[in-house]
Amino acid sequence: MSATLSPAADAVATLSCEPAAWLAYRLKRRSGDVVAFEPAKITVAMGKAFVAVKGAGVVTAASTRDDLEALTDTVLRALQRLKPTGGSLLIEDVQDQVELALMRSGHHDVARAYVLYREARAQERATLATLEAARTGASAAATTLRVRRPDGSLVPLDLAALAQRVAAACGGLGADVQPAPVMQEAERTLYDGVAEAEVDKALLLAARTRIELDPGYSQVSARLLLDSVAREVWGETVPAHDRQSAYTTHFAALIERGIAADLLNAELRGFDLPRLAAVLRAERDEQFDYLGLQTLYDRYFLHIAKRRIEMPQQFFMRVAMGLALREDDRNARAIEFYELLSSFDFMSSTPTLFNSGTPRSQLSSCYLTSVPDDLGGIYGAIRDNALLSKFAGGLGNDWSRVRALGAHIHGTNGESQGVVPFLKVVNDTAVAVNQGGKRKGAVCAYLETWHLDIEEFLELRKNTGDDRRRTHDMNTANWIPDLFMRRVLAKAEWTLFSPSDVPELHDLYGNAFNAAYEAAEARTQTGEIAHFKRIPAQDLWRKMLSMLFETGHPWITFKDPCNLRSPQPHVGVVHSSNLCTEITLNTSDDEIAVCNLGSINLARHLVLVESAQGDSQAADAGAFLTLDLAKLQRTARTAMRMLDNVIDINYYAVPQAAASNARHRPVGLGIMGFQDCLYQLRLPYASAGAVEFADRSMEAVCYFAYAASSELAAERGRYESYEGSLWSMGQLPLDTLGRLADTRLPGELDVDRSQTLDWDALRAQIARHGMRNSNCVAIAPTATISNIVGVDASIEPCFGNLSVKSNLSGEFTVINQHLVRELKGLGLWDAVMVMDLKHYDGQLGAIARVPDWLKQLYATAFEVGPEWLVEAASRRQKWIDQAQSLNLYLQGASGKQLDAVYKLAWVRGLKTTYYLRTTSATQAEKSTVNRSSLNAVQSGATPASAGLSAAEQAILASALPASDVKFCAIDNPDCEACQ
Structure with missing residues (x-):
């Protein structure tokens, strides 16, 4: 192969590569010689690989030369992460990164040839080494090496x-x-x-x-x-x-x-x-x-x-x-x-692990604030952000009260510059205060859909336009009232207001919001409100989804379900969620909501039990796996005690947080390892069985969490604002679905309400003892703590059966141990399978020798239709008193699919959604797999949404134009969800 490549050497060698940063590095040759590291040789080697596959003239093309420079830069950055302080690099180190860079950049034909060439050369060297050792009787180990001590x-x-x-x-x-x-x-x-x-x-x-x-x-x-x-x-x-x-x-x-x-x-x-x-x-x-x-x-x-x-x-x-x-x-x-x-049965959240037992033990995960509409209050809120972020708190800010661009300012008789300039300051504050260097500062800004600045808010994460009105480092989320979704479905108009003209809308939800909003629209007809804009609701919805698709923001969250199903409507309003969209707590000028998180490792709570004759789940002749309810109850009881203790131990950087947490005592018990459970239960994620397991497992977690909080109330006393709460009225989260249904029209809410545990007994227990915590359950992303315990994050499907995960600790090869065990049992695990998994981004779909049932069981996130994630989330949400971080995955998604998925999320009663993850069309096509097989329901499976009512079909009928835009890297180490 090297002879084939040599004609291109001169052309490739003319490409430049900056060597200054590489003086601290050395390259160890296979002979044992240590020489200076020369980055430019990487470019030359990759150029030769391109020539071998595409012909000698390829490197004269400007596009190829640009690709080679970019690939070289990718390889060099990866090597720096591998050895950040310098040192000795092996040729294999460099070749591994070249192979990875070629695959990630989409040059799969070149990468495949490169892999095969390396394998062939390795076999040649092994053969020669064996012959040489046999001839001389020498052993490399016989050479005496010396170590240099400090x-x-x-x-x-x-x-x-x-x-x-x-x-x-x-x-x-x-x-x-x-x-x-x-x-x-x-x-x-x-x-x-x-x-x-x-x-x-x-x-x-x-x-x-x-x-x-x-x-x-x-x-x-x-x-x-x-x-x-x-x-x-x-x-x-x-x-x-x-x-x-x-x-x-x-x-x-x-x-x-x-x-x-x-x-x-x-x-x-x-x-x-x-x-x-x-x-x-x-x-x-x-x-x-x-x-x-x-x-x-x-x-x-x-x-x-x-x-x-x-x-x-x-x-x-x-x-x-x-x-x-x-x-x-x-x-x-x-x-x-x-x-x-x-x-590893349970793991506390990152701030708790960072700071527990330290002199300043800031153990809470999430802080939610509501920003007032005055200059002192705005900068006070930004100061609070900085103080909370300093000690590893994630932030959610409600900006819906701040007056819009062009609104009148009475104090100066001028016009407001709107929300966006202040958000730029928030963005830069998050960057500047980086949680002690342990992880990047992170904040999410929320804005209601009726705010007159909403259109500019949608564009905050764009890479084009005036950079002074862009926020590239912070997250954003839409806070959407049900009335807007109804206007979208009806293809009706929507009116945008400045909150200075309609301050009442901020604190209203449900039917009260609908009445006040329509009254405000009537005031525009009389001239009482002059500063407004009227647009087709469907156009704004299209722009929301288009920006979500293009930039990953703003996320889609729903105001009315968050409030109508909140246990605490008597003491305030939920004005936003948090950084990761799983917390739904009241905020006000006097109270900054706080939540303490931890997650049960669901995969450690399965047990093998004897099955009844003919049981369809039987793993063998006489036993099957199921949830260990007794262990789950013990875990939830101890975990809730740990979370409740955080409230009294916690260091509060601002007094509003201390006051709020002491009064309401909310916590958020979540889960992780859901996908690992499905592997062990032999349930594909895209299956009715997986949706049912999501329902039953969450029912059990919530039942035991609420029971544990009631037990703590009997021991320690009820939380201060208990009286008047839905808990005190005997209404549990399942019951609050009725409150939401009362405000929806026929066909706008379709949620399964089945149950298996004795919830009446729990209602009676709460009636006797009350609750220690206003809120008990929230499913966080668990991105880092799931890494610690070695399971798939949160409620996520597997991202890739063989992948490289990037985070602030570097890059790590992650391989699905459950799959490898299966493939070994079938005699299919070998070097070719490893190479195929690399080539097909960890997906089995295109590997012919893998049986279909295994492909279904080990389908990755982009192979599972997003409707399955929504259906499973809906079954969980009915039990949860807060919300869940729900990522959605779309492979080469179209606008029509995107529109349908988010409308389905609303119909299924979800409170919030989190990141939208997509891959580009080129990534979908390069594997030579029919793209319709990706993000499609697996053969033989029928989604729970297939039998939609006529009203639901109408809801899903309106569609956006098709689009294929890549915007979000799942393993971006700067992304808070990946921390």
Whole structure:
């Protein structure tokens, strides 16, 4: 192949590449020689690959030359993430990134040829090496290498000790996970005089490169990383079999060290530290995969001068102790909380994990504010954003009260510049206050659909136009009243107002809003309101969806379901949701809503039970998997206690948040690992069985969460604003569907209302004891904590069976261990399957040898019709007192499909939706799969929405023009949902 490529070398070599940043890097050749790293050679190599596939003249084309420069830049950035401080790179490191860049950029024919060429050359080298070894009897391991210690001295490298570490890391992971290839790969990266720190990196990187071949190597990588972390934390090498003793020995000293460094709350000394140390379970470190442990190491473990001071089990105990500080028996409760966290049955949200047990323990996840219509109030709200963001809070701001562009200002007799200039300041504040460097500051602005600035608001995330009126870093969301959706369906007109002329609309919803809005429209006819705009409602809806499709914003959320189904209508109004659209709490000038989050790992709550004869779910002759309701009840009870404790322990950066949280005590218990459950239950996501499991599992979670809150009320007292709430009236979330139905016209609400548990008994319990928390359940995205515990995020379908996930810790190969287990059982797991999964973006649809039933079970997010996600979400929403972060996925979506999906979400009673994820048409076509098979219901399945009523069919009938626009990268490390 190299001979074929050589004619293009001169043409390719003329492309430029900036080398200045690469002086700290070296390239280790396969011969063992270490030479200077030359970025320009990457461009040359890729140019040769293009020539091999497309002909010698291809590199003279300007478009190809631009592609090569862009690809080279992509590869270089990936290598910098791999080794941010410089060091030795292998040729294989570079080639891996070239292969990945070619595939991600859509040059799949070139990538495939490149992969096959690499494989052929690797086989040639292996054959030659075997022959040479047989001829000479030599072994690469016989060469004596030396390691450079931090003091500059050189000592012999103990390869035997390294081999023992690798063998220990591979232990118990099956016959397909072998230490030899890891060791061989590591040895090739080592050289005489290698720095001591580079040796551990060499072992880790060698294991990482094999994750795509077998998910067991992810655990190997985690164990090798754990070796390094143990040495960093404890100051000595501690083999895995000795770590239980080390945990016990070092625990108290590490607590004291953290207190001395002002990293830990001095109150932690008051715990029985020897007792807590004795219950730490070192074997639970074996649960981590590489992504989970690396994420904890990079972002969660406390450190002094960049040196970590806690191991995983000490980290979980530190979090548990922080949450138990106000308990009567704090030691027993800390142990109870530790057991839940360290078992991965439940995980607290990121702010809680960051800050629990620290001197300033800001543990809450979400803050919701309502911005007043005066200059002092606006900048006060921006100041509050900065203070809340500083300590890792995510923000949702309601801007619907701020007067519109052109509205009269009485104090100056001038005209308002509207909402947008202030949102630019909010955007820049979020960038400036980056949560202590742990994650980017994040805020979402909400605006009601009747606001006169709504059209400009829709364009805030566009990359064109006046950049002074763009907000590229913050999120936006539409806050849509039902009346607007009714006008869209009727193809009627819609009127936009400045809130300074119609201030009453902000606090109204349902029929009261409808009456006030129509009265305001009548005032435009009499001239009483002169500053307004009337447009076709359908045109505004089209623009909403077009901007959502093009820019990913604003999200679609619904004002009336959020308010009519809120348990707290007697004390205020829900004016917005939060950063991730799952929180629906009241806000006002005096109260900033706060919510504390945590999620049950649903995949850890399945149990194998004996089945009745003929049971259709039977996994074998006599048993099937189902939800373990007893365990789920225990988990919910402890989790709700932990979440309730946050309210009293929490550090509040602003007084309005403290007042609101103490008065209403809302929490948000959620779930993750829903997709993992479906794999184990043998239920495709696009199936009636999966929708039913969504219903039954959420019914159980909510039942036990509400029961636990009532039990806490019996023990600790009711929340302050309980009287007058829907809880106090015996109305549970399922009952509030009636309140919503009363304001909808026939055909505008169709929600399944089936139930299986004894909700009357729960109503009676709440009548006796009340509730400790005004709100109890919300399903958050869980993007990072699901990485920690190693399951699919939240309620999401699998994004890709083999993919590369990017976050602030770097790039990680993620492979579906459930699928690999299946393919091994069928004799289909081999190097060709790995290559095919890479080529087809982790999708099975185009791989002929994979059986159809497996393709259905392991369909990825873009292969599952979005209506299935809506149907499952609707079944959950009927039980939830808040909302859920619901991402929707569309493959090469058309405007017609987009229109239908979001109208279906409204009909099915959803409160909110979150990100819309799409892929471009070129990505859909490159796999040579018929595009109709993507985002389509799988063969033999019928969506629950197929039998729509005539009224619902009419709702879904109006459509937008078809469009294929790519706008959102699922693994964008700057996206808060990916954190």
